Amino acid sequence: MAEPADLREPVLAGAYACIARHGLAKVTLDDVAKASGVSRATIYRLFPGGRDQLLRETVGWEMNRFFADLADAVADAPNLPRRLETALTFAHRAVRDHTVLQKTLAHEPGALLPLMTVEQHRVIRYISDYLRPVLATEEAAGRLRPGVDVDHAADFLARMGLSLIGSPGRWDLEDPDAVRTLVRTELLAGILRPDPAPE
Numbered sequence: 223m224a225e226p227a228d229l230r231e232p233v234l235a236g237a238y239a240c241i242a243r244h245g246l247a248k249v250t251l252d253d254v255a256k257a258s259g260v261s262r263a264t265i266y267r268l269f270p271g272g273r274d275q276l277l278r279e280t281v282g283w284e285m286n287r288f289f290a291d292l293a294d295a296v297a298d299a300p301n302l303p304r305r306l307e308t309a310l311t312f313a314h315r316a317v318r319d320h321t322v323l324q325k326t327l328a329h330e331p332g333a334l335l336p337l338m339t340v341e342q343h344r345v346i347r348y349i350s351d352y353l354r355p356v357l358a359t360e361e362a363a364g365r366l367r368p369g370v371d372v373d374h375a376a377d378f379l380a381r382m383g384l385s386l387i388g389s390p391g392r393w394d395l396e397d398p399d400a401v402r403t404l405v406r407t408e409l410l411a412g413i414l415r416p417d418p419a420p421e
Contacts, residue, residue, distance in 0.1 A: 230268055233258045237280040242322045246277060246330050282341045288316060289348060302360050302414065306383070306405045307398070313387040314395035342384070349380035357413075365414050375413050382409055 236258025240249045251273055255262050269276040295312040299305035317323065353376040360366050366375075386393065386404075394400045 229260055229264060233260060233265055233268055234280050234283040237276055238284055241280065246326060281338060282344065285341055285345055293352065302356055303405050303410060305356065306409060307401050309383065310386060310395055310401055314390065317387060346380045346384060349383065350376040353379055360414060367413060367415055370413050379409060
């Protein structure tokens with residue numbers, strides 16, 4: 223018999239399927255138990271905080287899947303500027319095309335946004351941890367500007383990137399030239415030395 227810890231993934235997947243069908247506000251633990259094939263008692267053992275904890279962790283689980291796909295999308299980028307350009311474009315399209323997210327934002331923003339806010343701090347740490355070795359590589363290659371702190375730069379890029387994905391403002395993230403300008407002249411202008419010549 224599977225240990226409870228082994229059941230977290232199917233329970234989270236079941237909860238996500240219920241959100242997709244019913245919306246956040248209408249999801250019950252009975253729905254999740256049916257969708258995941260486990261008992262309510264098992265769900266409470268896995269998520270002692272009950273429905274609130276389960277929904278919060280389901281949002282985090284889906285965010286993890288999103289960023290795993292994002293990491294795959296940028297894996298072949300040759301340098302930090304290209305990595306950020308690819309990441310912003312991919313993330314913008316993924317958020318735009320995420321049916322469940324868009325449906326929930328349209329109909330239940332008051333239920334979703336607090337859950338996303340709680341998870342945002344963990345996501346920023348995740349992105350910062352990803353960027354830190356990338357920035358260290360740029361530093362080792364002499365491309366970092368003098369005096370730039372890798373930890374601070376990673377945190378800055380994580381926060382700015384997350385903000386732009388959710389609210390790009392005047393930037394058209396569908397336009398490769400606009401994304402390139404955004405990355406080179408705003409996000410990285412104070413972090414990397416300018417390119418010696420156009421790529």
